[in-house]
Amino acid sequence: MESAAALAQLRQMTDRIRPLPGEDWEALAALWRPLSARRKELLTVAGQQEKYLYFVLEGVQRVYYLDDDGREATLVFTYAPSFGGVLDAMMLQQPSRYFYETLTPSAFLRASYSALADLMQQSLPVAEMVRLGLVQALSGLLERLAEVQSFSSEARFRKLLQRSPHILQLVPHKYLASYLGIDPTNFSKLINRIRI
């Protein structure tokens, strides 16, 4: 994707969160660099710092947790247009507890968090935009937590398809099963039941 088109997508996103005055937008836009990644590349590794904020242009990625028994739990999917990365590790400047990985070939814009943090000190509108963006992310997470605790597996699956109708054709089912907290055998039963 051309950098002008990529930045236009980013601006649409920030405008939806909190429109920025021209000068603040210019300063924010200057922080981003294009990055492309192949399928199954680890962008952030557990135990390491999250140095970047990502803006997804293409592809599907996930944040996952790896437990002591080597089991993976898929916590979040990211896809265009949305921000990505391990946000808590980034903002707290602490080692990440999670991995951030591409599940398909992907394209991003990415900004160094230290540069973004500097800009947030200088620009109140940018700081406000980031704060509101984080609140929206928190709101999405709480909504998902409510679904995980209260919905049936079928309702969780329908909700996922409603949010991301193309995900079945893009992502291997094992990651969808892991996201929904269903074992792969029950996931294939579920998808066969819903298809009919």
Next chain:
Amino acid sequence: MERKMKTALLHSLERRVEAHLNIVIGAFQNLPPERLLQQAPGGGWSIAQCLEHLNSYGRYYIPRMRQAVNNAPDAEALVFKSSWLGDYFTRLMQPGVHARKMKAPKGHIPPAALDPARVTAEFIAQQEALLLLLRQAEKKDIGKIRIPISISRWIRLKLGDTLGFLVAHNERHLQQAQRVPA
């Protein structure tokens, strides 16, 4: 035998594996089980059987290749030259080149009764592992590492040929699977 730039060869194999994954993730994994188990006319293999046949090769080769790659020292080899036999096997598998029917060797004949979701998931997991292997191989001498073939432990192919063979073989049977009528 043709000499190829190693990274160009590995990248082109990676692009083909990526294309294979797109077929299976975009189409096969979403088909109903009856469709995946539907046999081709004249007793030909179902889609699930094609994938299980490929899985039987992956189960043999992928762990062996991974171990060999992990044990091999990093190497600055820029070119790869197929062996005569490796080139022959890869050409034999290439779809379209020798389109004649071949008989699957013992140990690689897929049963008709299969769990299609499990078979499809295993194929996807194998291709994801193969992608990582192709990237790791960029740092190694793929002409020096050798892997015994699945049907005779006395014949050992260069890693570059084994990878080329496996990808060509996957392509052959994925095309066969795509031809199975509904």
